[in-house]
Amino acid sequence: MAATERDEISGQATTGHEWDGIKELDNPLPRWWLMIMYACIVWSVVYWVLYPAWPLVSGYTKGVFGYSSRAELAADIAAANDARKIFADRIAEADMATIQADPKLMEFALAGGKSAFGDNCAGCHGSAAQGGKGYPNLSDDDWLWGGSLEAIQATIKYGIRSGHDETRESEMPAFGRDDLLEKEQITQVAQYALSLSGKATDAVAVNRGAPIYAEQCVDCHGKKGEGNREFGAPSLADAIWLFGNDPKSVEAIVTNSRKGVMPHWQGRLPDTTIKQLAIFIHALGGGE
Amino acid sequence: MHGPDEKLTRLEALAQEAADAVTPGVQVAEGVERADVDAVNRREERSLYKKRARIHPKRAYGTFRQLKWLIMAVTLGIYYVTPWLRWDRGAGPDQAVLLDLPHRKFYFFFVEIWPQEIYLLTGVLIISALALFLFTSLFGRVWCGYSCPQTVWTDLFIAVERFIEGDRNARIRLDKMPWNASKLSKKVTKHLIWLVIAVLTGGAWVFYFRDAPTLLGELVTLQAPMAAVAFIGIFTFTTYSLGGLMREQVCIYMCPWPRIQGAMFDEDSLLVTYRERRGEPRAAHKKGESWENRGDCIRCRQCVAVCPMGIDIRDGPQLECIHCALCIDACNEVMAKIGRPPNLIGYETFRNLEAANSGRYAPVRFFRPRVIVYSVLIAALALLMVYALFTRDTLSLSILRDRNPLYVTLSDGSVRNGYTLKIINRKHEPRFFRIDASGMAGSKLVVMGLREPEIDVSADDIRSVKVFISGPSPAGGKQALTIAVTDTQDGRTASEATTFRGPE
Numbered sequence: 001m002a003a004t005e006r007d008e009i010s011g012q013a014t015t016g017h018e019w020d021g022i023k024e025l026d027n028p029l030p031r032w033w034l035m036i037m038y039a040c041i042v043w044s045v046v047y048w049v050l051y052p053a054w055p056l057v058s059g060y061t062k063g064v065f066g067y068s069s070r071a072e073l074a075a076d077i078a079a080a081n082d083a084r085k086i087f088a089d090r091i092a093e094a095d096m097a098t099i100q101a102d103p104k105l106m107e108f109a110l111a112g113g114k115s116a117f118g119d120n121c122a123g124c125h126g127s128a129a130q131g132g133k134g135y136p137n138l139s140d141d142d143w144l145w146g147g148s149l150e151a152i153q154a155t156i157k158y159g160i161r162s163g164h165d166e167t168r169e170s171e172m173p174a175f176g177r178d179d180l181l182e183k184e185q186i187t188q189v190a191q192y193a194l195s196l197s198g199k200a201t202d203a204v205a206v207n208r209g210a211p212i213y214a215e216q217c218v219d220c221h222g223k224k225g226e227g228n229r230e231f232g233a234p235s236l237a238d239a240i241w242l243f244g245n246d247p248k249s250v251e252a253i254v255t256n257s258r259k260g261v262m263p264h265w266q267g268r269l270p271d272t273t274i275k276q277l278a279i280f281i282h283a284l285g286g287g288e
Numbered sequence: 289m290h291g292p293d294e295k296l297t298r299l300e301a302l303a304q305e306a307a308d309a310v311t312p313g314v315q316v317a318e319g320v321e322r323a324d325v326d327a328v329n330r331r332e333e334r335s336l337y338k339k340r341a342r343i344h345p346k347r348a349y350g351t352f353r354q355l356k357w358l359i360m361a362v363t364l365g366i367y368y369v370t371p372w373l374r375w376d377r378g379a380g381p382d383q384a385v386l387l388d389l390p391h392r393k394f395y396f397f398f399v400e401i402w403p404q405e406i407y408l409l410t411g412v413l414i415i416s417a418l419a420l421f422l423f424t425s426l427f428g429r430v431w432c433g434y435s436c437p438q439t440v441w442t443d444l445f446i447a448v449e450r451f452i453e454g455d456r457n458a459r460i461r462l463d464k465m466p467w468n469a470s471k472l473s474k475k476v477t478k479h480l481i482w483l484v485i486a487v488l489t490g491g492a493w494v495f496y497f498r499d500a501p502t503l504l505g506e507l508v509t510l511q512a513p514m515a516a517v518a519f520i521g522i523f524t525f526t527t528y529s530l531g532g533l534m535r536e537q538v539c540i541y542m543c544p545w546p547r548i549q550g551a552m553f554d555e556d557s558l559l560v561t562y563r564e565r566r567g568e569p570r571a572a573h574k575k576g577e578s579w580e581n582r583g584d585c586i587r588c589r590q591c592v593a594v595c596p597m598g599i600d601i602r603d604g605p606q607l608e609c610i611h612c613a614l615c616i617d618a619c620n621e622v623m624a625k626i627g628r629p630p631n632l633i634g635y636e637t638f639r640n641l642e643a644a645n646s647g648r649y650a651p652v653r654f655f656r657p658r659v660i661v662y663s664v665l666i667a668a669l670a671l672l673m674v675y676a677l678f679t680r681d682t683l684s685l686s687i688l689r690d691r692n693p694l695y696v697t698l699s700d701g702s703v704r705n706g707y708t709l710k711i712i713n714r715k716h717e718p719r720f721f722r723i724d725a726s727g728m729a730g731s732k733l734v735v736m737g738l739r740e741p742e743i744d745v746s747a748d749d750i751r752s753v754k755v756f757i758s759g760p761s762p763a764g765g766k767q768a769l770t771i772a773v774t775d776t777q778d779g780r781t782a783s784e785a786t787t788f789r790g791p792e
Contacts, residue, residue, distance in 0.1 A: 106737060130693035139706075142699040238699035283736055285696060285704055285756045 084108075092272045096149040099279060106279070113280025116273050120265070129284050134243060134260055139284040142240040144232045147288040151229075153278035159264030160232065167264060170231040175216065176255030189213050190250040196225035196237040199245050316572040316586045317626045323589040329540065329598035329608050342463065343536060343598040345446060346456035346590075350617025359434045360443055368488070371495035378716035379747035387497050393748075399677060400748070402712065404684070411673045415666055422662040424552040426654065427635070428559040432545065433612035438538050441489070441531035442596065445482055452478045456593060482532040483524070490523030536597045539610055546607045554638075556653045560611045561636035562591075562602040565644055570602075573626065584628045591615035591633060601633055682714040685773050685782040695789045697761075703790035704758035711753070711773055711782075713745040720744045721773040723755060728769045728788055731759040742776070757788060765792035 004013045007025055015024045047053065051063040081088075087108040091099060099105045118127065124135045131137030136144060145155050145168060158166040175181040181189065192209030194200040213221075220228055225236030234242060243249050243258055265274055281287070314322045327333065328341035347353075373384035375397055381388065386395040394401040394409065401408050423430050432439060453459045453474050462471055494516045495503055506512040530538050539546060553559065562585075570585035585602065592600050594614045599606060601615045613635075620630040643650035690706035698704055713719050723741040725733045735741045736754035745751040757769070767790075772783035 100737065126693075128690070128692040130696070137693075137696065139693065140696045140698055140704075235699065239697055239701035240699050283754075285706060285734075285736070286698075 084112075088112075088272050091275055096153075096275070096279065099275070100149075109276045109279040110283060112273065112276040113278075116269065116277050117280055120269065121277070124262075129281065134258070136242060136260075137240070138281050139286055140240060141286040141288075142235065142238055143229065143286070143288070144227075144234055144242075146229045147282070147286055149278055149282050149287065152281050152287070153274060155262065156274050156277055156281075157264065157266045160262040161259060162262060162264040164264035164266065168232060170220075170233070171259055172220070172233075172253075172257040173216075174255065174257040177257075181212065181216070181254070185209075185212050186251055186254045187247070189217065190247055190254055193217070193221075193225065193236045193250055193254075194245065194247060197239060197245070201247060314572070316588045317622075318573075318575045319625050320586060320588045320590075320622055322572075322587065323593035325589050325593045327592050327595070327598060327600035327603070329536065330600055330603060331606065331608075340537065341598070343596065344456045344459045344463075345596040345614075346593040346618075347450060348594040348614040348617040348621075350620055352613035352617050356434060356443065356612065356614075360440050363435055363437075363440055364444070368492045371492065371500040380716070381499055383499055385496060386499070389497060400714070402714070404712075405680065408673060408677065411669060411676075415669050415673075418662055418666045418669070421552055422659065422666065424549055425554060425557055425656075425658050425662065428553060428557050429546075429549055429609075429611040432539065432549075432610040433560075436610075438530060438543070439610060439612065441485075441527060442535045444485065445532045445535075446596065448481050448485070449478055452481070479532075482528055486524040486527035486532070487520065489527040490520035493523050494519050536608075539597065540608050546610075550607070554656070554658065555642075556637050556639055556656055558635040558637055558652060559605065560601065560609065560613050560616060560633065561641065562604070562633050563631070563636060563641070563644075564602070564604075565641070567602065567632050579628070584623070584632050586622070586626065588622055590618040590622050594618040680714075681780075681782065683719075683773070683775065683780050683782045684712045684714075685771075685784055686710045687771055687784045687786050689786050695791070697791065698758060701761065702758055703761045703788075704756055705788050707755045707757065707771065707786065709753050709755055709771065709773070710750055711743075711745050712750045714748065716747050718744055718746045720776045722776055723753075724772050724774070725757050726770050726772065728757075728759055728762075728767055731757050731769070731788070733757050759788065761790035762788055765790050 005016065005023070006013055007023070010025065013026045015026045017024045048061070049063065050065050051067050052060055053063065054061045087105065090105060091109055091112075094102075094105065099109055117125075117129065121129070125131055125138055126135070129138035136142075141147065143151070145151060145160065154166075155168075158164045158168065161167060161169050173180055175189075176183065176186055188205045188209035189212040190209070191200050191202050191205035192213045195206045195209075200206045220231050220233035221236050222228060222233075227233045227235035227237075241249075242260075243253055265277075269277075316322045323346070326341075328343060370385050371383065374382050375384035375395075376382055377395070377398070377400070380393075380400075381395060383395065384397050388395065392403045399408075420431055449459065453462050462474065465471060491507070498513075498516065503512060503516060507516070534542075566583065567585035568583040570583050570587050573579075573582075573586045591602065592615075594617070595601070596612065596614065597608050597610055599608045601609065616631070616633045616635075619633040623630045623632055637650070637652055640650040640652070686709075688708040688710070690708070694705075696704045696706075709723065711721060721743055723733065723735060723743070725731050733741050734756045735743060736756065741755075743751065743753055755771070757771075767788045768785060769788045770783050770785050772781055774781040
């Protein structure tokens, strides 16, 4: 092996590597850099001892501290629940009116309701409770089963046609499918229903539909189409139509009937959360 | 300016200086001994491959040393005492200067800065930068030399070192001697005091961000938040390593300011300068010898011995020089001893140096374009900020229109829109506001959760309320609307225009 070659200008030894006549100097690493590297090595050894580090055939080295991010998360959640406990307990005990009268409790209920709504309700009712075709808008003033705090709470708790013991159920007959009305009659009664909110398109059909409505529909939907919350029968006289207010959509409902299902949340969500949800929905603008 | 001959003289001078360095203890004039010192950070000696040579700055005595002590006391005093000043602002924290990050509010005596007014802080920073430019063009690196934290803390750490280990020669002896109990105790004591200073520095920093007495209590009882402890740790580390261990290397290698400042001097800036014309040719002086045909510099190297940067001011302007003026003190002391006029080293302009070459005197020109431009900019900005500060409203309103849903159709066919109002009350007392909507016929306003559209906002607070406005469906699906909040007592009002939407 040749003797170490020294660079004339800097006096440094070269590494012996050469590329197209360019040689690499064997400069020492900067001291600060070396110090940091040694510090990192020490750090990592200490880390291996204290924290989980090495994968084993089954499992891994646990470390002296026995740290686990899963346990940390669980502790954080428990701590957050503890922190919320004072308010959560008061919400659980207080009745709705008390909660609404207390700004602090109200704030807590609204915040909790909002996050629970996003997790559990937004899938059907929309992220801002704006609903969609077949899924009621919860921020308007039209309620199928009632818009008071208690009614909203009951709907969330027991659901609609949900199979819960306390659930509320109703069913509109499928007038066409079950041959209760002729096709022509369905067109006529649909026109009459539309006329209740001034949307009818055929005056003759409206006149012919009136007696059919009086015979078949008035028990649930009311004389003026005002609806009946006891049966969840929607108002036919207002501007809000869950399945659309064009003649075709209305005829389709009379023919085949429609019934939405809302799951019950009792047993799935804590009662406190249901209370918070009711307060949140009630405060969206349409609460009664 | 530098011809080949000059270069040669310079090399000769350097060679002479190097020779001097190996013959210490020489009397260079009556009562003046040559300092055994080498300008280790002089460019010629500072190869990138060379290990750092330790500097043991000698204590200087004189006007500038006094001035530096004074500035050190004032700046450190401001730094340590400020968080403890109290200020009664009625509501809110009573700390005079507080950067309240969790609540997004900065307090500065009678001024409170909300996040919306962060431009005021930007303004302060711009004014500071311009002031730095102004002082640099007037007096050179006075910031570096007197008030930069790096300089102040390094000076403090050197003072501690001198107190424990003695002045320059004693320190050199101590560093050279083998380890023994006395050396160990001195070194340990020094580093302990440094660490205490470093901890106190970090400790003072965190008090700016949290009520100082409370935080002190928490620190003492080990209840302090992790962030406070972490920041004390970080500042302890940086203060100890930058001020105690790295010292001049920070200025020479790490700081960008020396590189920038060269562009800010001009021929009228007052810089710490060796008056070469008066000093050269330099030579030792024997008692009774004439001062004719020779320079005033007696090569005593006291200017090098006191230099905290390890350079020789007689080499001319150089990046490493922080213009701390200690060499002026050292030289003046010697000049007094040998009976020569002071200020062989002094604050001097390039213009006057040039003029002196032809025997003239050029007075310092303080009024020059750049000085005037910087001053006018600072004054204008300061006025603008003061104006902005004193004319800002104590009430402001911002409106976030609901976009999801854009509107809600109600059962009677009318339309409802939702708005989130953020009402800021900057007064130190609670206020009561009425909310109105105007500009739309038949509109009805309801505040969520309230019977009347009237709400209170506590002192120095922001309150967010949800407001519903309903009305007939607007033609074309859109209608302009103004929402206003009015203080029910003093009648001050804030309003913002928005829109009301419906089906198109």
